[in-house]
Amino acid sequence: MRSVADSVADGAGLGVPQAVPLARTRWIQLLLGLACMMAISSPQYVWTLFTKPLSAKLGVPLSELQITFSLLIVLQTFFSPFQGALIERFGPRRLIALGTVLSGLSWILASQAHTAGMLYLSYGIVGGLGTGIVYVGVVGQMVRWFPDRRGFAVGMVAAGYGMGAIVTTFPIAASLAGKGLESTLWQFGLLFAVVGFLASQGLRAPAADEALPRAAHAATGVVDVPTRTMLRTPLFWLLFVMMTMMSTSGLMVTSQMAAFAKDFGVSGAVVFGMAALPLALTIDRLTNGLTRPLFGWVSDRWGRENTMCFAFALEAVAMTLWLLTRENAVLFVLLSGVVFLGWGEIFSLFPSTLTDTFGTRYATTNYGWLYISQGIGSIFGGPLAALMHERLGSWMPVFGVAITLDIVTALLAIAVLKPWRRHYLAAVRQAA
Numbered sequence: 343m344r345s346v347a348d349s350v351a352d353g354a355g356l357g358v359p360q361a362v363p364l365a366r367t368r369w370i371q372l373l374l375g376l377a378c379m380m381a382i383s384s385p386q387y388v389w390t391l392f393t394k395p396l397s398a399k400l401g402v403p404l405s406e407l408q409i410t411f412s413l414l415i416v417l418q419t420f421f422s423p424f425q426g427a428l429i430e431r432f433g434p435r436r437l438i439a440l441g442t443v444l445s446g447l448s449w450i451l452a453s454q455a456h457t458a459g460m461l462y463l464s465y466g467i468v469g470g471l472g473t474g475i476v477y478v479g480v481v482g483q484m485v486r487w488f489p490d491r492r493g494f495a496v497g498m499v500a501a502g503y504g505m506g507a508i509v510t511t512f513p514i515a516a517s518l519a520g521k522g523l524e525s526t527l528w529q530f531g532l533l534f535a536v537v538g539f540l541a542s543q544g545l546r547a548p549a550a551d552e553a554l555p556r557a558a559h560a561a562t563g564v565v566d567v568p569t570r571t572m573l574r575t576p577l578f579w580l581l582f583v584m585m586t587m588m589s590t591s592g593l594m595v596t597s598q599m600a601a602f603a604k605d606f607g608v609s610g611a612v613v614f615g616m617a618a619l620p621l622a623l624t625i626d627r628l629t630n631g632l633t634r635p636l637f638g639w640v641s642d643r644w645g646r647e648n649t650m651c652f653a654f655a656l657e658a659v660a661m662t663l664w665l666l667t668r669e670n671a672v673l674f675v676l677l678s679g680v681v682f683l684g685w686g687e688i689f690s691l692f693p694s695t696l697t698d699t700f701g702t703r704y705a706t707t708n709y710g711w712l713y714i715s716q717g718i719g720s721i722f723g724g725p726l727a728a729l730m731h732e733r734l735g736s737w738m739p740v741f742g743v744a745i746t747l748d749i750v751t752a753l754l755a756i757a758v759l760k761p762w763r764r765h766y767l768a769a770v771r772q773a774a
Contacts, residue, residue: 368487368488368548370544371483371484371487371544371545371546371548372484372487372488372495372498372499374541374542374544374545375480375483375484375499375502375545376498376499376501376502377502377537377538377541378438378442378476378480378502378538378541378542378545379476379477379480379499379500379502379503379506380502380503380505380506380509381442381445381446381476381506381534381535381537381538381541382441382442382445382472382473382476382477382503382506382534382538383502383503383504383505383506383507383510384506384507384510384514384530384534385414385445385448385449385465385469385473386411386414386415386418386473386507387504387506387507387511387627388507388510388511388514389410389411389414391511391514391515391518392518392523392527393407393408395518395522395523396461396523399523400455400456400457400458400461402458406458407458407461409458409462409466410458410461410462410465410466411466412466412720412724412725413462413466413467413470414465414466414469414470414473415470415716415717415720416470416717416720416721417466417467417469417470417471417474418470418471418473418474418477418717419474419713419714419715419716419717419720420714420717421470421471421474422474422477422478422709422710422711422713422714423569423707423710423711423714424710425437425441425471425474425475425478425479425710426478426479426482426706426707426708426709426710426711427569427707427710428475429475429478429479429482429706429707430482430704430706430707433546433547434479434482434483434542434545434546434547434706435542435543435544435545435546437475437479438475438476438479438480438542438545439538439539439542439543440472440475441471441472441473441474441475441476441479441538441542442472442476442534442535442537442538442539442541442542443472443535443538443539444468444469444471444472444475445469445472445473445476445534445535445538446472446531446532446533446534446535446536446538447468447472447531447535448464448465448468448469448472448531449464449465449469449527449528449530449531449534450527450528450531450532450535451463451464451465451468452464452465452469452527452531453523453524453525453526453527453528453531454524476538477503477713478706478709478710478713479706480499481496481499481500481693481706481709482705482706482709483545483547483706484496484498484499485693485694485697485702485705485709486547486548486702486705487548489702490642491639491642492638492642492694492697492698493637493638493639493640493641493642493646493649493690493691493694494635494638494639494642494690495638496634496638496689496690496693496694497633497634497635497636497637497638497639497687497689497690498634498635498638500634500635500686500689500690501631501632501634501635502631503689504627504630504631504634504686504689505627505628505630505631505632507627508627508628508631510530513530514526514530517529517530564698564699564700564701564767564770565701565770566700566701566702566703566704567700567701567704567708568704569704569707569708569711572700572704572708572711573711575766576762577699577759577762577763577766578696578700578711578712580754580758580759580762581692581695581696581699581712581759582711582712582714582715583715584650584692584751584754584755584759585688585692585712585715585716585719586715586718586719586722587719587747587750587751588654588685588688588719588747588748588751589688589715589716589718589719589720589722589723590718590719590722590723590744590747591657591685591723591743591744591745591747591748591751592657592681592682592685592686592688592719592723592744593719593720593722593723593724593727594722594723594727594740594743594744595661595664595681595727595740595741595744596626596681596682596685598727598728598731598737598740599619599622599623599626599678600619601728601731602668602737602740603618603619603622603674605737606668606669606674606737607669608668608669608670608671608674611671611674612671613671613672613674613675614675618671618674618675621675622674622675622678622679625675625676625678625679625682626678626679626681626682627682628679629679629680629682629683629686630682630683630685630686631686632683633653633682633683633684633685633686633687634686634687634689634690635690636687637649637653637687637690637691638687638690638691638694641690641691641694642694645760646691646694646695646698647695647755647756647759647760647763648756648760649687649691650691650695650751650752650755650756650759651752651753651755651756652752653684653687653691654684654748654749654751654752654755655684655748655749655752656680656683656684657680657681657683657684657685657748658684658745658748658749658752660677660680660681660683660684661681661741661744661745661748662745663677664677664678664681664741665738665741665745684748692712693709693712695759695763696708696709696712697709698763699763699766699767727740727743730743
């Protein structure tokens with residue numbers, strides 16, 4: 343699949359009007375979207391720092407406390423179609439501002455929680471709704487502002503969500519040690535709300551002369567498909583199943599790292615002068631962020647399906663080697679980074695492919711429906727993978743399922759998705 347920019351360039355020689363230059367302000371939009379994503383990343387990525395003090399304060403076991411995290415992810419993903427529709431109707435600035443405020447407010451309210459139910463409501467439900475609005479809204483903005491670099495732009499803001507907590511992890515850990523749980527929650531919650539709200543005030547949808555003209559879109563065979571129509575196409579459900587499979591495979595292993603590192607006997611090892619598990623987690627966070635713009639950029643030039651096939655196969659190979667060398671602490675650390683490199687790019691490749699196929703006008707709502715697959719993957723890859731390990735007494739079946747899903751999805755990308763998309767776009771172009 344060739345990039346939009348390549349197709350437009352070819353179209354110019356066939357009498358199709360060339361794309362007007364995109365305004366430089368789109369790079370400002372990218373930076374503002376990145377700031378909003380970073381402002382909402384901590385509720386998910388530093389949650390582990392709060393589990394011990396929250397468990398002690400509320401007097402609940404870890405299993406009961408983890409319901410909060412599940413609510414955060416489920417609300418973030420399962421309500422995204424509704425959130426996307428609101429953004430389409432009321433505009434990105436208002437809704438994304440509301441989302442950043444809700445995300446920060448969830449921590450402020452959680453600082454006053456004295457029961458597990460109050461924590462579920464504040465951190466889980468309010469936080470999940472807030473982060474979901476921002477995530478879907480910012481991605482929807484980027485696919486509109488960067489039709490020629492869609493994979494890269496979506497990858498950059500997705501990296502902001504994946505890597506944003508690197509900036510806050512150590513300050514929050516220090517604050518917990520020095521100021522305690524309540525002060526840390528409300529102070530950082532207020533900070534995130536203010537930063538996110540201010541960044542959101544500069545967001546806007548592109549004007550007609552700041553994006554590719556309609557004739558250029560027609561040259562690539564892309565038309566704007568309403569959500570209701572998209573949901574009736576087998577092509578959308580193929581993308582949905584593929585993203586669910588990749589979410590499941592990645593989360594099956596990555597969400598259980600601490601547990602199987604202990605079982606493999608490497609969690610207490612020292613690698614390059616550092617404890618193996620924290621070092622692996624640090625590298626993973628970096629590669630998980632890096633892969634999103636990297637493979638997004640590659641897919642803009644090499645094609646979405648070709649990039650998917652390579653990246654998904656890369657994760658399968660890395661997981662296999664990880665399993666075969668599971669008692670080697672150095673390889674455990676290094677290969678964990680490769681696993682995340684082959685997994686995190688789903689958050690740039692799938693939304694870009696969706697918009698390449700069904701157009702930009704309904705992109706936010708359309709992606710909201712696709713994003714539900716991440717929530718399903720979090721259920722299959724988290725609790726169900728842990729249950730599989732408990733029942734079978736081994737991590738081998740868990741790894742086996744994850745590797746199989748990677749291989750199957752890689753084959754689907756190149757053998758099914760690619761021809762299906764080509765035929766779909768050809769039919770749309772002919773009908774137009």
